[in-house]
Amino acid sequence: MGAVLFEFSWEVCNQLGGIYQVLRSKAKRMAERWRNRYFLVGPYVEARAALEFEPKKPTGWIAKVVDDLGAQGVIAHHGRWLIPGRPRVLLLEFRPGPAELQELKYFVWEHHGIETPGDVWMIDGVVALAEASRRLLHAVSRRWAAASEADAGADEGHPSTSGPLRPGRRVVAHFHEWLAGLAIPMIRRDGLPVATVFTTHATILGRSMAWNDEAFYDHLPWVNQAEEAGRFNVRCQHAIERAAAHGSDVFTTVSPITGEECTHLLGRGPDLILPNGISVEQSTVSHEFQNAHGQFKDRIHRFVMGHFFPSYSFDLDRTLYFFTSGRFEPRNKGFDLCLEAMARLNAELKASNLGVTVVFFVVTQRPVVSLQPRALENRGILRELRAASDRIAGDIGEKLFRAAASGSYTRLDDLADEYWALRLRRTLAAMRSDRPPLLCTHVLEDEANDPVLNHIRSLWFANSADDPVKIVYHPAFINPANPLWGLEYEQFVRGCHLGVFPSAYEPWGYTPVECVIGGVPAITSDLAGFGRYVEEYYGDHDRWGLRVLNRRGRSYSDAAADLARMLLAYCRLDRRERVLLRNEVQQRSWAFDWGMLGQAYDWAHDLAMARAAAGAGGQ
Numbered sequence: 001m002g003a004v005l006f007e008f009s010w011e012v013c014n015q016l017g018g019i020y021q022v023l024r025s026k027a028k029r030m031a032e033r034w035r036n037r038y039f040l041v042g043p044y045v046e047a048r049a050a051l052e053f054e055p056k057k058p059t060g061w062i063a064k065v066v067d068d069l070g071a072q073g074v075i076a077h078h079g080r081w082l083i084p085g086r087p088r089v090l091l092l093e094f095r096p097g098p099a100e101l102q103e104l105k106y107f108v109w110e111h112h113g114i115e116t117p118g119d120v121w122m123i124d125g126v127v128a129l130a131e132a133s134r135r136l137l138h139a140v141s142r143r144w145a146a147a148s149e150a151d152a153g154a155d156e157g158h159p160s161t162s163g164p165l166r167p168g169r170r171v172v173a174h175f176h177e178w179l180a181g182l183a184i185p186m187i188r189r190d191g192l193p194v195a196t197v198f199t200t201h202a203t204i205l206g207r208s209m210a211w212n213d214e215a216f217y218d219h220l221p222w223v224n225q226a227e228e229a230g231r232f233n234v235r236c237q238h239a240i241e242r243a244a245a246h247g248s249d250v251f252t253t254v255s256p257i258t259g260e261e262c263t264h265l266l267g268r269g270p271d272l273i274l275p276n277g278i279s280v281e282q283s284t285v286s287h288e289f290q291n292a293h294g295q296f297k298d299r300i301h302r303f304v305m306g307h308f309f310p311s312y313s314f315d316l317d318r319t320l321y322f323f324t325s326g327r328f329e330p331r332n333k334g335f336d337l338c339l340e341a342m343a344r345l346n347a348e349l350k351a352s353n354l355g356v357t358v359v360f361f362v363v364t365q366r367p368v369v370s371l372q373p374r375a376l377e378n379r380g381i382l383r384e385l386r387a388a389s390d391r392i393a394g395d396i397g398e399k400l401f402r403a404a405a406s407g408s409y410t411r412l413d414d415l416a417d418e419y420w421a422l423r424l425r426r427t428l429a430a431m432r433s434d435r436p437p438l439l440c441t442h443v444l445e446d447e448a449n450d451p452v453l454n455h456i457r458s459l460w461f462a463n464s465a466d467d468p469v470k471i472v473y474h475p476a477f478i479n480p481a482n483p484l485w486g487l488e489y490e491q492f493v494r495g496c497h498l499g500v501f502p503s504a505y506e507p508w509g510y511t512p513v514e515c516v517i518g519g520v521p522a523i524t525s526d527l528a529g530f531g532r533y534v535e536e537y538y539g540d541h542d543r544w545g546l547r548v549l550n551r552r553g554r555s556y557s558d559a560a561a562d563l564a565r566m567l568l569a570y571c572r573l574d575r576r577e578r579v580l581l582r583n584e585v586q587q588r589s590w591a592f593d594w595g596m597l598g599q600a601y602d603w604a605h606d607l608a609m610a611r612a613a614a615g616a617g618g619q
Helices: 018-037 046-052 060-071 098-112 121-146 177-181 183-190 204-212 216-222 225-231 235-247 256-266 286-308 335-352 373-406 418-431 451-458 489-495 510-517 529-537 556-571 575-587 599-614
Strands: 003-008 038-043 053-055 075-081 088-093 170-176 194-200 250-253 319-325 357-363 368-371 442-444 469-474 498-500 522-525 546-549
Touching: 003 018, 003 121, 003 599, 018 038, 018 170, 018 599, 038 121, 046 053, 060 075, 060 121, 088 121, 098 121, 098 183, 121 170, 121 177, 121 183, 121 194, 170 177, 170 183, 170 599, 177 183, 177 194, 177 235, 183 194, 183 235, 194 235, 194 256, 194 599, 204 216, 204 225, 204 235, 204 256, 216 256, 225 235, 225 256, 235 256, 250 256, 250 599, 256 529, 286 319, 286 373, 286 489, 286 575, 319 489, 319 556, 335 357, 335 451, 335 469, 335 556, 368 373, 451 469, 489 510, 498 510, 498 556, 510 522, 510 529, 510 575, 522 529, 529 546, 546 556
Parallel strands: 003 038, 003 170, 038 088, 170 194, 194 250, 319 357, 319 498, 357 469, 498 522, 522 546
Antiparallel strands: 053 075, 075 088, 368 442
């Protein structure tokens, strides 16, 4: 009869972090393989569901499952996720009362030795989701086993086959992260006939420790995981993670470097590595990606003119746009190393007199009060300047054409309408400023204690006219609603010349992958899962535009010097060499498509079914 797969995550139709991107980009391939026997399961968050979820009345055996859950106080919202592939979704709404919640938490302690603190809304939500997931899998095991072939097969236009899966009526449950993983020890204790896979994308303890320890991986083999969990106040999360890792039939993570964390901190090494892919088909602009780079670079030019040109100007044709981005973890993400390398690059460019300007963007998310009023004012003045210039150009063009056709000579100044010429002069006067350009585009809530802004200032960056490296700290993610940009983040990436991501801790790292998909060269590190993956499988990665900075076992200063050398080497490329490099990068993009990397998920699910069938269980 085939198998049915339920994939559980807190980020189904609910964007919080990188797992959302994993699920969203992978869904089309999963739906193509499993067809109508693939379900994504997560908590029901009404505000998010209203944007991404299309409710549909369930039919067949899954309708009976939904009814069973409803009788137990769990509302299962059935429908489709409005993304490519339109996978089937069950969003579980379960709100136990205070007494029932305390009873559930007592059982978690009694049966699994996991202490759950009180009055922590996230922990309470994890316990509720775990219990709802347990009840769901009880109902699925019962109804799926009893379903007829017709009942289990065709649904909503899909044929009854489930693709190249193992024969037999089987249930596979794949859980992502500790937020969804608490259900694993529960269903294992119940003895459910369910094959389980658990994926940790980054251990909660490893992330906490890496933030505070520059030599995290060197110290890892000697860590007392129980003591460290207490020190960082993540005992509950860490205990859930360990229980899920040991209780699953197949334990996986996203990279070998994260596998090291799992071995030492969770006490079980991964059975398989599931690298994170991306949907190239959705992202690639085919042969027009070079045109896309030029188009979106012009949009970045416009931002730069508004930001810098009121104070001074520079040649945009000899300006390079570098950027880093990601969650606000300045040391883990390598923001600190980027800025240190930029300071060194600034000195090198002054000494070498290349005539190149570099604008370096730091894009992240921070609590802000508002956009900087001066940034908004400059943007408004630039729009006015553009409007006046376009009007004068239109007027002059028509008049010049008529004069030239009649064979008469005329001066261009005489052709401009007096009103618009005066308006242009006034706009130019309003635009000029004797203040240096802003370092940060927003008013931060706690500017005095912001580590990135303080680091920028400590390196004596002030966006002076004689500095070839300029810094723009943008503490809000770029999107079309931002009045400074009017761009999607993906378009911003395509318009830049180089992505710089020298992470000190990065289980995988989507940012350099997004660059590759857009044909943009990038720098990652050997402390990032993606960097390790590239080093292992692509020995020629330097040649085609993906550099891997060696950080492991090396000092911060040495790594900064190496990164500065890489940046300077890129600055020395001429335009033709940069075009050829973008072509090389884009040609490799399909290597990171889910069509290639998604096969690892197939292996994990097949292995889980084989182990469950053999009665081997977890380790």
